[in-house]
Amino acid sequence: MPSSPLLTNPTLRALVAIALFTYTAQNMLNVSIAPLSRALDLPEWIVGAAVSLAAAAVTALSQFWGRRSITWGRRRVILLALILALTAGTLFSAAVWARAAGYIGAFAAAGAIMAARGPFFGAAVAAIPPTGQALVAEVTPDEGSRVRGTSAFSGAINLSVMVGSLVSSALGAWWIFGPVHATPVFVLIALAIALIWLPRDGGTAHPRRHLPRLTREAVEPEEATPASSIERATDSASAETADGELPPRVSWTDRRIAPWIASIFGIYFANGVVQITMGFVVQDRGGLEPAPAVSITALMLLANAAGAMLMQLIVVPRLGWGPRRLLRAGMTLALIALTCLTLAPSLWAVAASTFAMGVASGMASPGYSAGASLAVTEREQGGIAGVINATGAITWIVAPVSATALYGWMPLSPFLLALSLVTLSCSCAWLLLRRLDIVSRAHD
Template sequence: MTHTDDSPEGVSRPDRRGAFFLLFFSLMAIGAGNTMLIAAVLPPMTRELNLPDWMAGSIFALSAFWWSVTSPFWGKRSNRWGRRPVAALGLAGYGLSMTLLLIFGWLSLNHYITGTLLVFSCLALSRTMFGLLGSGTNPAAQAYVADRTSPAERQSEIAFITSGFSVGTVVGPAFAAALVATAGLLSPLAVTAVIAFTMSALIWFRLPEQREPVTDATQFDDETGARGLWRSGSVLPFLIFAVCLSLTTGILTQVFVFTVMDRMGVSGREAAQFTGPAFTVGALAVLLAQLVLIPRIKMRNKTLMMVGCVPLFVGAIILVFARDYASLILAQFCIGLGQGLARPGFSSGASLAVSPQLQGNVAGLVISANGMGFIITPFFGLFIYEYVNPQLPFVFCAGLLAFMVLFARFGLKDGVGEYTE
């Protein structure tokens, strides 16, 4: 069995807050880069390259597939190797992904790489590196927080650490719009790669952790009950909810970019001037939920999951009828508020449903579930938007959110994933 300084008894360690802030800024770097890519780089780039809209979503879908496959692996590895090396490796992989996107994007835009299939393959391969390696940071960071928090404070601390991603999504779109306008369409990729490599080095050298390796991984899994954890009745409902939420938010996020371009009559580089501020408003709503509302309302995780679905439902309905920019902005605010409330609910709920030894395992499963919805987003979202009906993806999301409320209400047993005195 592993000896570690990450036990709940260490929650008063003086270095805990500094470590949490370091992870906060690491997730902030990932959030900023992802939002810059979604809102200001990849959709305009694919349109300039005359690629179909659904291909932009497919690039994210391939990355999400590998993210979902590898997140549980990295969660387990963080139990055995320690949270610090896995988190650092994830950030380095993220930096590598952005570097490859920068190179292949430049080659494609300057016609050194031609042909729809070849261009798509190069961009997809670049993003795949994020799914394979970059997926290590999030489960390692969440498990690190779970290691160092008591059950009573886990919900608020997980909300704090994941809000780093949200802060990044606030900074990212506005920063990306300014970069694209002054330094070119691909400049956000270069900046993000530098930041990712820098944060990887800071995590490696500055994150406090002393964890002895587990020499017998098989014995560790048997002793802790890690095998088949995803099928357990205390964890599976949270994972089902997470998959549904990721599908919903994936559709609303990816289709939103093309909706703004089409309904505002803009394309290419001009789109960042509209999508950037909209995503900033949505990210501010996430911060409002995670840093202001959650610490004060102190809802049960189950209730938080249900309440979070309501503004998401409202946002989806607004997008069905929105024809002006103000309505699109309001929809993004509702979407951000819903995400900010729902995500900490199922993340902390799943964490509290298992023993301290399984925090890395369950964090990997939760992060994996967070990405699964994006695998099929291009088919339920962008393909339907482009070839069937532009309102239908939002109607689908509204129906799925109604199901999620009922599932959280009746599918989660009372007391599971809840802290009690």
């Protein structure tokens, strides 16, 4: 089996290391925020609102960062994002400290926490996946290597979720506020990695000047053939990009990618429901207090990330399946796993179902990312990378705040809503992608 791009591309290795520490910091906030809301005597909906605001920022800025990572250079984009993340993490830590010490009231603490975990941190992490996905697309020319590359990059991010869960569990067992105050430290490490190891590849770089000319048919948005079967960008297009012209935007309604989006959004919504309510689930179904719930919540999210990482780093690259088959299998498994999680009577059953949800995501996500990336031209890879990252984020705009509100009303209701959307997306994966094949053959 060919080597993974993670092993051969130094810039991608640096991006993965940056993602490891940044997403570790983010996951420490995810693990601790639900128990913290009760420990700090804040309303439960504050948790959902903070994550929803972050998702809104990711949705709005993913394509912005993805396109500019090609024009401005990856180093400049990542440095800007990490400085923003460091500011957000410091604000979050300060707000928690001030509320715990009694220096500020619940209203001020809620506002600071929503701002820090919401638009500030969301805008920062929005830059990392599209930057990495665009680079993966650049170094993986065919379907097989694209699946391996996207799977490996996603698996590396899930590894950071595992690390974040373990660190949060250890720190939370020692001190409930430990994960919060450690967040800026991890972001600072990511910033140091970016400063030292990311190469200077800004707007003066000419990465594709050597590539052959792109045909007129390939650049038409409605008639383009997949990126794996077209010729690459022209010399003049590369020069224009190098001189500051942004790559083209990719529309969410583009018929080349809309069926892929419809087939995946359900599991992203379900993941948002599971992750944001897990802190409440372990307290209510396990009868735990907020302090011990931090560690158990971290272990639950660890099980979810372990399932996804196992598939993305080990199983998917060896299966040799195409994007459509991976997406269909993942969505079918997600439907079964979420049903079990909805009915799980104990924490052990919750853990097993959460692990299965991770396995399902680990199959479906690489299939979606590779399939959508292969459906567009080389010049659109920055735009499609932003769309891929924003697809999950847009479901998180609604999922956390609706899930926490519904959970406060009836604990079973957010899971029933997620189950209905997973069923819909699973149906789309089996029906719409089959029709997409007919369209593709017609274009071929």
